[in-house]
Amino acid sequence: MQIAKACLALLLLLNGIVGCAQNRTTWNNKKCAVALTYDDALNIHLDKVIPALDSMGFKATFYLIGSSDAFTKRIPAWRKAAANGHELGNHTLFHPCYGKRPGREWVRPDYDLNNYTMLRAVNEIKMNSALLEATDGKKRRTLACPCGDSKVADSSFLYKVKDDFVAMRDGTPDADEVNGFGGRTIQWMAPNGNTGTQLIDAVKRAMESNALVIFVFHGVGGDHSINVSAEAHRELLQFLKKNESQVWVAPFVDIAASMKKQ
Template identity: 40%
Template sequence: MKLHLAAALLGSLLCASGWAADAPFAWPNGARAAVSLAYDDSLDSQLDNAIPALNRHGLHGTFYLQLSNPAVDKRLAEWRAAAQKGHELGNHTLFHQCSHSKKDREWVQAHRDLDTTTVAQMKDQIELGNTMLYAIDGRRERTLTTPCGDLQAQDGNYLPAVQAQFLGIKAGNGPAVMPSMAALDTQAVPVAAPSGLTGRQLIDIVKQAAERGTMVNFTFHGIGGDYLTISKEAHEELVAYLAANRKTYWTDTFLSIMKHVRKVRAK
């Protein structure tokens, strides 16, 4: 059963209907694809396992902090040190509002239900999140990942109210490999959250991005612990592969990748 589910997830991460080939995108230093390694929810296993692995291999990732998570308060110095090492701290809202009405969302608490939260309330907490992140890392440029990929608040889609504050936003669910850089909306990049995959399966997804000349956008949660977990060994295998193939894959923060996409388009 686990193998069947992993295979099904792998297929969904690799495939999307109606993909069309673009002209090669101009990635830095002639790379064939860009890779965004992002991590949601400010989890302990990310500090314990993901950041040390990235640091060992000289790669930078993006960590989307749910600022109400106790791991932010208790381990604030470690998050600040991660930013000083070149990792991006992104906005994942204060309270991680998701829609309780969707399937398998029994875990959503009533006071954190997006269905009963207004657009104005989401805007307020996202703006405050940016202020809190500035207090941690001293940076103003920021990207956002919407919790659960959900956008529909009580009185409408909250994304238009906050888009101007961010150089890139992950919103909604979709494939890990971008089908088209020409069609990519930097303010609504699809979220793929792999769990239970092996290092080889993750690397196979990365290779698909190189074949297409686009980018792969991983949004992990637990690394060797917590939930929606990728094993520590699988993560290490992926990171080591990317480090050994820097000429092929440009691995950087989501902020850096979105800034580069905007720069290329401006030309």
């Protein structure tokens, strides 16, 4: 999938680490927090990922593109997932990214963020939120920018939509400013071909540094060019289950709300 290929450069950027000291009570009285997030509204999320999460009692965040087939053709399934505790996050209506960058040939001119006005960018995000609210009945959710791109000309649209969201999933300076999480350690991992051990090591690092680690998944066992195997994903879930007393696994909206409260 073209959108899929597109996100990789951004995701690598998100692999940075920002941090400061904090105490153990930060993460629901556990050592660390894990936000499992899945981008781009994929059929495999409904067919394989959600059943795997539900079998272990974990709730996650799915960043949905309102115009995607896997959303428009399967709204009742997403509604059921939300009723079951998963977050339907906003990944915009048409997934606009900057097309004039290396590796971004897949971006259609109509959906090149360089060609957007601020009003169009904001309106499409708000329309996607309306679609998601019509699906899950909820007003609280988070936003993840496609490819991490959020600027129209020199201004970020995040400031225009910040009151519509509990938080932004991205690690850009604008998202940091809008989120105002303060001195928390936040780590990102955007898996692509990683082994189960590598995924687990990311959680171990978060446990050691009392951090929140945000996993940015796309395909799991296929359905996207950015992908991890179903086996690696299962190994991660099994590790999280085994360490449930020390690791807080929750939708990003809940972790972000907790961070803001503190």
